[in-house]
Amino acid sequence: MTASVQLSNLAYLIGAVVIAVVISSVLVLRQRKPRSMEANVESFNRGLRALAPAPTPPAAPDRRARRSARRSTNEAGRAG
Helix, strand or coil, rough: HHHHHHHHHHHHHHHHHHHHHHHHHHHHHHCCCCHHHHHHHHHHHHHHHHHHCCCCCCCCCHHHHHHHHHHHHHHHHHCC
């Protein structure tokens, strides 16, 4: 092989390695975890929300409680 062919093959190989390193670096930097204090606090809060019990909807008052409440207000209105 001549020197120019070997140099051309070497340049092609170096170019392929450089492109692979650049792409790998970009992927690693995009996938890394943030290391700031705010990111750690947010991660902790996410864990707390995952462990917290699900909120229960407020219970509707039963009919007896509503009737007794109506009676007490009606009786208070009559007495006054």
